[in-house]
Amino acid sequence: MARSWRFWLLLSCWLGAVLRFRGLFANTFHADEALFATWARLIAVWRDPLLLTQAVDKPPLLFYLQALFYPLFGPVEFAARLPSWIASLLLIPLTAQLARRLTGDRAAAVVAAFLVAVAPLAVQFSATAFSDAPLTLWLMAALYVAARPHSSPDRAGPWPWAAGLLFGLALATKYQALLFAPLLVAMAWLAGWRGAAWRRGLAGFVVVVGLLLLWQALRPAAGGLVGLQWANIGGIRPVRSWELWPRLAQMGWLWRLTWGWPLLALSAAALTGFAARRRLMPVEAGLLLFVVAYLALHWLWAVPVWDRYLLPILPLIAILIGRGLSVLWSAFCGLRSVVCGRRSRQFVFAALAVLALAHLPIAAAARAGRYPIGGQPTADGGAARAAEALKDAPYGTVLYDHWYSWHWRYQLFDGRVYVSWFPHADALLADLAAFGGVGPLRAIALPASAAARPVVRRLAESGYRLEPLPGQDGTAGVIIYRIGH
Known part of the structure; x- marks a missing residue:
């Protein structure tokens, strides 16, 4: 035995x-x-x-x-x-x-x-x-x-x-x-x-x-x-x-x-x-x-x-x-x-x-991590892959975010990007109005879902345009855009 x-x-x-x-x-x-x-x-x-x-x-x-x-x-x-x-x-x-x-x-x-x-x-x-x-x-x-x-x-x-x-x-x-x-x-x-x-x-x-x-x-x-x-x-x-x-x-x-x-x-x-x-x-x-x-x-x-x-x-x-x-x-x-x-x-x-x-x-x-419990391959919604677009961003780059702040703290740990959390679209617009022309790049991280539509709509109404940063294949759950005026 x-x-x-x-x-x-x-x-x-x-x-x-x-x-x-x-x-x-x-x-x-x-x-x-x-x-x-x-x-x-x-x-x-x-x-x-x-x-x-x-x-x-x-x-x-x-x-x-x-x-x-x-x-x-x-x-x-x-x-x-x-x-x-x-x-x-x-x-x-x-x-x-x-x-x-x-x-x-x-x-x-x-x-x-x-x-x-x-x-x-x-x-x-x-x-x-x-x-x-x-x-x-x-x-x-x-x-x-x-x-x-x-x-x-x-x-x-x-x-x-x-x-x-x-x-x-x-x-x-x-x-x-x-x-x-x-x-x-x-x-x-x-x-x-x-x-x-x-x-x-x-x-x-x-x-x-x-x-x-x-x-x-x-x-x-x-x-x-x-x-x-x-x-x-x-x-x-x-x-x-x-x-x-x-x-x-x-x-x-x-x-x-x-x-x-x-x-x-x-x-x-x-x-x-x-x-x-x-x-x-x-x-x-x-x-x-x-x-x-x-x-x-x-x-x-x-x-x-x-x-x-x-x-x-x-x-x-x-x-x-x-x-x-x-x-x-x-x-x-x-x-x-x-x-x-x-x-x-x-x-x-x-x-x-x-x-x-x-x-x-x-x-x-x-x-394979297919059950909605514990660890999963898709747990970060694509944040790790999206962060690659900012890996070589110059000092002074600002990333606006509402959904993924803790992910950016890890993924951009050694980077030169400042992550600015915004509670709602009005706060984002106020910050852009005050500091939008400062620094080399203003970017925003948005989920590839309907949750981002109110923010996208408010930015468009205020005259801002969004352009995806290079290197993103569009399959991730989060996309980083350059904010232009």
Whole structure:
């Protein structure tokens, strides 16, 4: 069984790598990714190592991890994606080890690793500059260490300290980590943490929190991290009654994209396995209760319904599915008749093979970034290609923009172009009237859609003409025009 366990785990890791490799180089930046990568480049070139000039509303660990790769690979987009990509690959075997430690079930561990390897949400979030994949890795690592059984507080050793440290790293990546504190405490309690173990775990956590507070204290003029994030999401409130069903429908839609229908069928089979056994182990009950509470919180509180919020609980759900399927398999194998048992096993193998084949097109589509979740090759709307037109623009060039400012901050990072954001067409016209004759070039970035028509119409009414800059093939979602009078 040990050799079989290692073989299937290795196969899942290999499959996960195959599905994730393409997006590392094919994807483009979402607006938030471009912003995070810009902060990382400011750190990497030592232009603003503490981000004193930036309104940072996130913990900074991700940006410093990204900054480590820019000196190695240069100003390429995949350098900002490498922390998430590496974290996503490591998450596959870590999920298997966590499942094995929590349940003692190798079959469940293999299934959980396979699900994390092929789930569309995990695949498409692997090659991104978002913080969610590293957050998930730190959280699962903290749970893995915390769940290590301890016979007595005196023999706890360094493991509680390491669990607290890993949880602190998760918090330094994203504040959402705090939602997992109850689960971490529950797993530690079930593992036998007592007195000294709790103190050591808290000490490890305090070390990272202290460094985070020190970082913030060194940049007092930049504003508080929590306050900025709170302001940017508009505060948090309970949902209104008329928001319940639309939010639930959107979460259901994301849930379907997260797994794909073959994996959803496996989850239904897992529920059958738990129902047949009619009882849950304490660890299983704890995981299930936490997942339900986590989803209910994101439904009943008016936080944005975003795909990234589902990623941290995906390994936990994979463990539950793996355990349920293992229980179902044991029920089939425990039938009285040996012949019937063989037929049952053959039936199960055939059903799993059919579901695996049915999932291949879904996994291939996720590999190509075709689902509206996570990273995608078209995420920037063509901003990277359009920016090539301004690569050699002279100093003093002004680019007016309303839709893509964070993209330009990254794409024109080393350029000599000043990006001027305008809130509406009247503000643009006022700026052109005052400064239109100053500088070598006045340009504007407009989406190749109906959204740009009001601005184009107002410019034409005021006597301005638009001429696309050379080098643009017209296939991008954004086009840069020269503004003439």
